Amino acid sequence: MNAALIVAEAPALPLNTAGKYVAGAYIVVFVIVLIYVAIMGIRLSHIERDLGELLEIKKAADAAEEKPLPTLASTTGAQST
Amino acid sequence: MYGRGLRSLSILTVAAMALALSLVFFYAPLEAEQGFLQKIFYLHVPLAIIALCGFVLGGLLAVMHLRTRDSRWDMRSYVVIHMSLIFAVGTLITGSIWAKGSWGHWWVWNEPTLVSFLIVFLLYATYQPLRFAIEDPERQARYASVFAITAGAFVPMNFLAVRLSSAYLHPRVLGSTSNLPGSMALTFLVSLIAMALLFATMCKYELTAKHTRAQVRALRRLLSGEDGAPAPRGRSAVPSTSGPMTTPAAGRTSL
Numbered sequence: 001m002n003a004a005l006i007v008a009e010a011p012a013l014p015l016n017t018a019g020k021y022v023a024g025a026y027i028v029v030f031v032i033v034l035i036y037v038a039i040m041g042i043r044l045s046h047i048e049r050d051l052g053e054l055l056e057i058k059k060a061a062d063a064a065e066e067k068p069l070p071t072l073a074s075t076t077g078a079q080s081t
Numbered sequence: 082m083y084g085r086g087l088r089s090l091s092i093l094t095v096a097a098m099a100l101a102l103s104l105v106f107f108y109a110p111l112e113a114e115q116g117f118l119q120k121i122f123y124l125h126v127p128l129a130i131i132a133l134c135g136f137v138l139g140g141l142l143a144v145m146h147l148r149t150r151d152s153r154w155d156m157r158s159y160v161v162i163h164m165s166l167i168f169a170v171g172t173l174i175t176g177s178i179w180a181k182g183s184w185g186h187w188w189v190w191n192e193p194t195l196v197s198f199l200i201v202f203l204l205y206a207t208y209q210p211l212r213f214a215i216e217d218p219e220r221q222a223r224y225a226s227v228f229a230i231t232a233g234a235f236v237p238m239n240f241l242a243v244r245l246s247s248a249y250l251h252p253r254v255l256g257s258t259s260n261l262p263g264s265m266a267l268t269f270l271v272s273l274i275a276m277a278l279l280f281a282t283m284c285k286y287e288l289t290a291k292h293t294r295a296q297v298r299a300l301r302r303l304l305s306g307e308d309g310a311p312a313p314r315g316r317s318a319v320p321s322t323s324g325p326m327t328t329p330a331a332g333r334t335s336l
Contacts, residue, residue, distance in 0.1 A: 001308040011306075016180075018115075018118040018182055019117060021118055021121065021178050021179065021181065021182035022117060022118060022121055022182075024178050025121045025124055025125065025174075025175040025178045025179065026124060028169050028171065028174045028175060028178070029124055029128070029175065032167060034170050035280070036167065036283060040286055040290060043290050043294070046294075047293055047294060047297055049291075050294075050297045050301070051297060053301075054082055054297065054300055054301055054304055057301075057304045057305065058304060061304065063244065068194045
């Protein structure tokens with residue numbers, strides 16, 4: 001039996017009635033995937049923010065290492081004069 | 082590295098989904114009894130199959146966790162069950178929409194397939210609360226694995242029991258694929274493959290995200306001079322990423 005004949009045998013629900021259910025089902029799955037993508041996007045933004053903070057911590061640590069610390073001798077010398 | 086191959090897998094998934102949708106709406110003929118409403122089955126049945134297979138896979142991964150005591154298996158089991166639950170929600174919703182269109186009711190309590198799937202869903206809905214209830218990460222992982230194995234064994238038994246005692250109401254697709262016209266069978270198989278790819282991609286995304294987050298936390302501990310200290314952890318349902326965690330510099334984590 002070819003497809004045209006199957007269609008001609010009248011489906012249980014016509015397109016205008018079944019269409020909304022079919023569309024609804026596919027939209028639901030699309031929305032679920034969309035929500036998942038949105039959640040992944042939020043997580044990605046958190047990771048990006050965390051990495052930014054870590055970069056700041058690393059920069060601050062590097063800056064502290066480069067800054068020369070006052071020596072004990074220079075401190076005591078300054079006190080004696 | 083969970084991110085390896087993610088791009089090609091994502092592209093393959095999008096292509097497969099596009100092909101499946103094209104076949105569903107432009108190639109597969111209308112079914113004689115249900116007409117256009119039957120198009121839901123190309124979505125609903127693959128969702129259900131993948132969700133149930135995911136639950137069983139979660140149990141198998143939990144077996145690996147109990148055998149090796151490697152927390153990476155626990156993480157994989159957790160992610161697979163988590164994704165299967167999402168797919169199960171999709172299955173229940175699309176099934177209800179089909180039931181409303183076909184039977185005139187959103188839900189029918191005397192239909193064994195529907196009720197049994199709901200029971201499986203509710204069973205797995207307790208998985209996350211179970212994890213959340215246990216604070217100690219090792220105990221949490223162990224108990225969750227035992228749960229995943231027990232529930233994973235329940236899924237095929239439940240499936241077989243429903244098949245054997247079926248009231249012959251729920252339309253069958255799996256097992257009668259050979260009775261479908263070739264075009265319908267092809268469309269169904271492509272839809273199933275596309276759904277499996279979507280599942281794999283989502284799991285891989287989830288694992289990559291959790292792995293990256295663990296690496297960022299390890300890096301934070303390293304930079305703040307708490308290298309040897311255990312990772313701070315509140316009560317959480319997410320598997321622990323502590324344990325034999327190494328620093329990102331070493332290129333490995335315990336995920």
